[in-house]
Amino acid sequence: MRRTIVAGRATGPVLRSAEPINFLGAVDAARGAISDPSHALHGRALRGTILAFPHGTGSSVGAYTVYALKANGVAPAAMVCARPDASVVSGCAIAGIPLMLDGGLCAGVRDGQECTVDTVALTAVPA
Amino acid sequence: MELTRDxxxxxxxxxxEAMETAYRVxxxxxxxxxAAGLxxxxxAHLSGVNYNTIGEAGARFLADMAARGTRVQTRTTLNPMGYDARADHGLPGEFVRGQEGIASSYESMGVDMSFSCIPYEIFREGDVLPxxxxxxxxxxxxxxxxxxxxxxLRTNKESAFGALAAAIxxxxxxxxxxxxxxxxxxxxxxxGPTDLDYGLLGYFAGAAGSQTVNLAGAAGPMDHRGCKSLCAGMGTSGTCSRFALDGQACGERLDFGREERDGALDSLSTAETGDMIALGSPQLGAGELAGLASMIGGASFKKRxxxxxxxxxxxxxxxxGDAARLRRAGCELLADCCACLTPLISADDVDSVTTSSVKAAYYLSRSNGVGVDLRPISEIVRGEAR
Incomplete structure (x- = not known):
């Protein structure tokens, strides 16, 4: 079931991860990129993307990393998760990054595809 | 979620504005x-204290909250920071200034400057423990x-912002x-599980569940050190917020035997030996300090x-008198910080660290970039103190 967590609307290329993301351990908040060499998205930039991933993991401080991405101007335009975790939810809420829950979309969307996500109307429309 | 008018x-x-930010979270x-409601x-116990983890953006966020006159509404304690405030570590000025800024923001919000990850231990007595x-x-x-x-007690496994919002x-x-x-x-x-076995059990179990994990056969022999080790291991690997001992559960059933223990150990222990020893993630309490001093006896550590x-x-x-005994045995005692995510342990100075903590092993390897030699506390003392 699709649910709104943080309201908003954004368009961008989908960055899809089949693996969860540990924001404290695996993301470089200054450069806005996945910095963990063992992560499938290693080196990929987050800025302006529709980040689709199963869920966040790891330290409670990961919420600050989500906020720092926004403060540093390198945050995803929106996020879509299969299940919520406290760090991603609260980080997006503070940073004002639109966030929607949709397991089907996370699994089915194609990496790199342009997409417009409206977390209030609960729509995700490929461009 | 149902909200009251207020x-x-x-x-x-x-x-x-501060209350609006808190309620948004x-x-x-x-x-x-x-949730049905609030x-x-x-x-409240806060994370997001170490300049190493929240950086300049986090420090500025907290400074803004403090400047708006934000005050916590309930008793609020906080996690360790990057170093011992009463020792001179020769850290870069930028780090110290950033860290001091964070501390002063929290202090002006009315937070108790406890700098500890074991609030349950240092606030055990009835006057402050709910x-x-x-x-x-x-x-x-x-x-x-x-x-x-x-x-x-009852708590969510809160995010850093979740706990701050709850405090406000x-x-x-x-x-x-x-x-x-x-x-x-x-x-x-x-x-005959050791303290490390309990940490590895927690690490294994934390990845197996999402909220609660039922543990069978662990209740009997577990002492306080084993229990802390279990909690820290479990918190490191997943999203779990509690364990039950020999409770009722109808989910998947898994064994944690020698093979699973060795598998978890192999993934965390990456070095044969350490250039230094780091103990305390979670931080040691007074009872554990006394226990360590007795374990070492008249011997002393031959490395840092x-x-x-x-x-x-x-x-x-x-x-x-335990602190003096530990210092005589070559231990450096640091407060306010912990073995995880401190700039005091750096790949510039050491290649590898010996520790008994699963949580420290995880972060030392991933965040500090050093090798880890993970062993039970008794084995570290036996092997390294002479």
């Missing part, structure tokens, strides 16, 4: 977990698991009851051994 007002900014978190908390069954909001994962599983609003969302079919049972099948503890525990150990 909570709606707060969410829409009628109680000021509480409502998003509550909606995400399917409930009062009698204690009565059993009360709701609290702990962001530090080992403390949340301890509070829910053995501390008689004095409330947090209440998760709906868990489906018993999603609670796995992990059976301990290791003979840093022992991280809570300020209150160090003061108790000073009074009891």
């Amino acid at each position: 909570e709606e007002d707060a969410l829409h900014g009628r109680h000021g 509480l409502v998003a978190t509550g909606e995400a977990m399917g 409930e009062e908390v009698s204690w 009565r059993a069954g009360r709701r609290v909001a702990f962001a530090e994962s080992n403390a949340a698991i301890y509070a829910n599983s053995v501390g008689g 609003a004095g409330k947090s969302p209440v998760a709906p009851p868990e489906d018993p079919a999603s609670v796995p049972t992990v059976r301990l099948r290791v003979d 051994c840093v022992v991280f503890c809570a300020r209150a525990s160090l003061e108790a150990a000073e009074a009891a």
